[in-house]
Amino acid sequence: MRxxxxxxxxxxxxxxxxxxxxxxxxxxxxGGVIFVxxxxxxxxxxxxxxxxxSPEAATASHKLRDEDVIQVVGTVAARLKTDxxxxxxxxxxxxxxxxVAKQLVMVNKAEVLxxxxxxxxxxxxxxxxxxYLDIRRPRMTHNxxxxxxxxxxxRDYLDEQGFCEVETPILxxxxxxxxxxxxxxxxxxxxxxxxxxxxxxxxKQLLMVGGLEKxxxxxxxxxxxxxxxxxxxxxxxxxxxxxxxxxEDIIKLVEGLIxxxxxxxxxxxxxxxxxxxxxxxxxxxxxxxxxxxRFGLNxxxxxxxxxxxxxxxxxxxxxxxxxxxxxxxxxxxxxxxxQIDKLTKLAQAAGAKGLAYIQARGDDRESWRSPFVxxxxxxxxxxxxSKLNIQxxxxxxxxxxxxEPACDVLGRVRLECADxxxxxxxxxxxxxxxxxxxxxxxxxEESGRYVAVHHPFTRPLKEDEEKLLKGELSTDLRAQAxxxxxxxxxxxxxxxxxxxxxxxxxxxxxxxxxxxxxAEEFGHILDAFRFGAPPHGGLALGLDRxxxxxxxxxxxxxxxxxxxxxxxxxxxxxxxxxxxxxxLRDLRIQVQKKPVAVVTAPQG
Ligand code: ASP
Numbered sequence: 001m002r003x004x005x006x007x008x009x010x011x012x013x014x015x016x017x018x019x020x021x022x023x024x025x026x027x028x029x030x031g032g033v034i035f036v037x038x039x040x041x042x043x044x045x046x047x048x049x050x051x052x053x054s055p056e057a058a059t060a061s062h063k064l065r066d067e068d069v070i071q072v073v074g075t076v077a078a079r080l081k082t083d084x085x086x087x088x089x090x091x092x093x094x095x096x097x098x099x100v101a102k103q104l105v106m107v108n109k110a111e112v113l114x115x116x117x118x119x120x121x122x123x124x125x126x127x128x129x130x131x132y133l134d135i136r137r138p139r140m141t142h143n144x145x146x147x148x149x150x151x152x153x154x155r156d157y158l159d160e161q162g163f164c165e166v167e168t169p170i171l172x173x174x175x176x177x178x179x180x181x182x183x184x185x186x187x188x189x190x191x192x193x194x195x196x197x198x199x200x201x202x203x204k205q206l207l208m209v210g211g212l213e214k215x216x217x218x219x220x221x222x223x224x225x226x227x228x229x230x231x232x233x234x235x236x237x238x239x240x241x242x243x244x245x246x247x248e249d250i251i252k253l254v255e256g257l258i259x260x261x262x263x264x265x266x267x268x269x270x271x272x273x274x275x276x277x278x279x280x281x282x283x284x285x286x287x288x289x290x291x292x293x294r295f296g297l298n299x300x301x302x303x304x305x306x307x308x309x310x311x312x313x314x315x316x317x318x319x320x321x322x323x324x325x326x327x328x329x330x331x332x333x334x335x336x337x338x339q340i341d342k343l344t345k346l347a348q349a350a351g352a353k354g355l356a357y358i359q360a361r362g363d364d365r366e367s368w369r370s371p372f373v374x375x376x377x378x379x380x381x382x383x384x385x386s387k388l389n390i391q392x393x394x395x396x397x398x399x400x401x402x403x404e405p406a407c408d409v410l411g412r413v414r415l416e417c418a419d420x421x422x423x424x425x426x427x428x429x430x431x432x433x434x435x436x437x438x439x440x441x442x443x444x445e446e447s448g449r450y451v452a453v454h455h456p457f458t459r460p461l462k463e464d465e466e467k468l469l470k471g472e473l474s475t476d477l478r479a480q481a482x483x484x485x486x487x488x489x490x491x492x493x494x495x496x497x498x499x500x501x502x503x504x505x506x507x508x509x510x511x512x513x514x515x516x517x518x519a520e521e522f523g524h525i526l527d528a529f530r531f532g533a534p535p536h537g538g539l540a541l542g543l544d545r546x547x548x549x550x551x552x553x554x555x556x557x558x559x560x561x562x563x564x565x566x567x568x569x570x571x572x573x574x575x576x577x578x579x580x581x582x583x584l585r586d587l588r589i590q591v592q593k594k595p596v597a598v599v600t601a602p603q604g
Contacts, residue, residue, distance in 0.1 A: 003018045006045045011097060017074070021070070033049065033051075033058075035049075038099075067113055070104060070106055075099065076097050076099055147559055153264040154216075154261065162214050163242075166217060175199065184196065197219075204538060211534075215240070215242070220234055232560065235544050236543040238546075241536060243534035254484060274433055275293075277434075280437065285299050286298065288414075289483065310375040329394065333361050357398065358395070397417065398410075434485070437481075439477065439478060451511065490542075491542060491546055495537060499529055
């Protein structure tokens with residue numbers, strides 16, 4: 001159908017007869033001569049229809065409209081360039097030549113499109129409804145091709161490292177990753193349901209018991225969650241598991257993988273090794289388990305200095321075993337009242353009673369604007385000044401509470417404050433980080449029980465193993481779990497796993513899973529661990545998020561071919577949709593149109 005693609009012809013092709021096929025990107029009529037920019041996924045080539053070359057093609061060219069698919073046969077000619085006229089275009093790779101058309105075939109006529117392809121469109125629903133048109137835009141084509149580059153590189157790299165790609169079932173059984181399952185009814189066993197995998201977690205561990213040693217999969221995962229900008233009901237993970245490994249082995253492997261991906265898909269060289277901090281340190285200094293370290297605003301602990309402060313919010317928190325922490329937003333003393341309100345609301349939404357602050361307008365404490373600074377002693381003020389390095393023009397923001405909630409609140413304030421100050425404007429840095437030693441358990445106040453921070457198959461640190469076995473539970477137990485973070489976004493996470501039935505049983509018990517439920521739900525894995533299970537561990541990277549960051553996009557929808565909208569609908573194919581009553585009958589399913597009382601599934 002073609003001899004060349006639309007970004008191939010150069011001056012060296014002048015004189016050749018060529019055939020091109022593609023979409024009409026633009027049509028211009030210049031005094032009866034029609035100029036068409038013909039586009040395919042590679043680029044654009046200008047085609048000229050001159051009556052003297054081919055009257056027939058020239059006549060037909062007058063009917064061309066944007067997005068028609070046409071085939072053009074013609075001769076490559078140099079574009080006119082003299083002392084007075086220059087029709088070449090240096091911005092275009094094919095800008096030195098044009099194809100003088102001899103023949104034009106209308107392959108497929110296009111009606112007027114519902115939106116213009118060369119303009120950004122804010123109506124995302126419209127884009128989704130005509131996604132196949134949206135994908136024609138160079139930006140989307142580029143994103144999907146980058147995604148391919150990422151998966152190809154992943155496969156190449158992991159293959160070189162001896163990893164073997166194995167597909168695991170989509171019709172599977174519930175595996176707890178902390179979200180709700182999508183269920184698929186079984187026709188052959190009415191009343192029974194498959195769960196779509198939230199992750200291939202148990203299968204990959206069972207492959208280790210199966211002796212595969214090094215597994216990976218570009219795996220589809222399904223989680224029935226409320227959708228946010230970076231969430232989709234179905235998404236893709238680069239899922240990895242290996243036997244006879246320790247945390248260090250997984251970290252090295254993944255650093256190598258990410259390095260290769262960034263090189264191949266973005267042409268970026270990144271450090272061979274990423275910094276590492278423990279979860280405790282990440283929370284303590286940045287108030288986040290996925291800290292963005294491209295800017296400062298690090299926390300300073302003032303518990304000792306303010307433990308006797310007359311301002312009860314501070315001294316009271318310390319007396320109750322909590323902490324006082326603060327950040328110095330350099331040069332932000334002129335923050336507006338509206339901005340202070342916004343930060344306060346953010347702190348309140350995160351559980352704080354309010355937000356204590358000091359606007360240090362001048363050097364002298366008298367010039368400091370703050371609801372409580374008057375109630376501080378000179379010694380306290382001096383301690384603040386030196387520990388926070390306060391200078392005229394700075395804004396100090398505080399959190400006082402138990403350690404974890406205080407860190408969490410100040411962490412959110414820190415991010416918003418950086419945003420208000422535009423601290424990341426023009427920042428091109430790629431800041432990678434490992435966060436290690438996550439807690440094994442968290443306490444869920446609502447259900448009054450412990451839940452797994454990562455998932456129930458995660459191994460405690462050696463030092464904490466005994467405690468788990470003995471049932472000495474607390475949120476201080478640490479896990480051999482690690483996350484890899486880029487610029488404040490979690491790229492992925494994993495852990496070294498439990499591979500012994502007694503330790504796994506102890507973990508289930510810690511999570512309040514009865515022996516019967518454990519046998520029913522996880523009998524296969526407990527059994528498997530009784531027949532010679534190798535020590536193993538792994539990790540999963542969120543492919544969509546990784547590609548999103550590589551493509552500098554704000555949403556994973558921009559790097560998925562056919563994503564769902566925030567109501568979980570595919571507007572193009574109109575799914576989910578009602579089904580034929582006969583299909584329901586086959587499945588012995590009755591649909592109740594009225595909402596019924598909902599029991600929330602336990603998380604964790
Ligand atoms: N299954 C985990 C997840 O989806 C990853 C892992 O532990 O390997 O987050």
